[in-house]
Amino acid sequence: MRDDQAGKVARNASVIDFSMIEDAVGYRLRRAQLSVFQDFNEAFSAKGLRPTDFAVLMLLTRNQGAKQSEVAEALGIQRANFVAIVDGLENKGFVARRKSEVDRRVQSLHITEQGLAYLDDLMPIWQEHEERLLAKLGGKAARDQLIGLLKRLYD
Amino acid sequence: MRDDQAGKVARNASVIDFSMIEDAVGYRLRRAQLSVFQDFNEAFSAKGLRPTDFAVLMLLTRNQGAKQSEVAEALGIQRANFVAIVDGLENKGFVARRKSEVDRRVQSLHITEQGLAYLDDLMPIWQEHEERLLAKLGGKAARDQLIGLLKRLYD
DNA sequence: TATTGTTATACTCTATAACTATA
DNA sequence: TATAGTTATAGAGTATAACAATA
Secondary structure (H helix, E strand, C coil), rough: CCCHHHHHHHHHCCCCCCCCCCCCHHHHHHHHHHHHHHHHHHHHHHHCCCCCHHHHHHHHHHHEEEEEHHHHHHHHCHHHHHHHHHHHHHHHCCEEEEECCCCCCECCCEEEEHHHHHHHHHHHHHHHHHHHHHHHCCCCCHHHHHHHHHHHHCC | CCCCHHHHHHHHCCCCCCCCCCCCCHHHHCCCCHHHHHHHHHHHHHCCCCEEEHHHHHHHHHHCEEEEEHHHCCCCCHHHHHHHHHHHHHCCCCCCECCCCCCCCCCEEEHHHHHHHHHHHEEEHHHHHHHHHHHHHHHHHHHHHHHHHHHHHCC
């Protein structure tokens, strides 16, 4: 078997033939998402904020008092796993839980004044992140096109 | 504070105002990728195959004898974490490690005859998966457009 | 000294079951 | 009985450090 040799000859150090999977939708989605999340994490690492934390704060600005399980489902997170996320945001003082008076089983979530101020502080970082993506994509038209296509895969 | 009440009134049971993040590229990428991977996993669960395993087998068909660390890097997986993946494929008899005669540090990876037969068996499932995505996207033109945009985010 | 594969380890994310308090 | 939040736990995926064999 001379596969080793044949491979060595046909391929130089780090060139792999990708033709079989480079156009697989799932593969491309994974790589793109990893790249975008890495950019996000590098931008927000100093703030100790993860994408999900940011999404929760953003959501609450327009959904004050939303049910905890409602927010979790909206973000595709199981309610059991969402508890620790809210715990973290609550410990930092950015989110407050209040027992609903209508149904004492539910916790309604509120972004605090401190949380809003924090978001204000974060918005420029967020904008810069989105603008880096915009530059890579080649403009708003391309971005809107991408969003539209992604929505067809999940909405 | 009547946030609970105000929220309750403005929003019915499970309707959350998403306007703040619905057009965030990273959020849309994550949801789309989760949806696509879920479809993949449901299709392949009976075969006990994960997306990464499939990608490795696909890659090896055109890169017989490739270095283990080369394949890992091509797929964006760290070499330390790639060991267990190759172990699994080797235990199933789909991949073989052979010590390179040129550099005895490197393991060159080969897909076996059994691995090729397995892939043949899997291809219809793969095709159906890609066609379900194609249907969601609305045709090949849309798919190619999406792939092109994703490549701009990472290539 | 540097690199490849490997082991060990830790941390995050995700999935499931079961408990509690309320309804 | 059913539901919201919670706890505990197990499984993936990922990141880092260190080691042996080899270059």
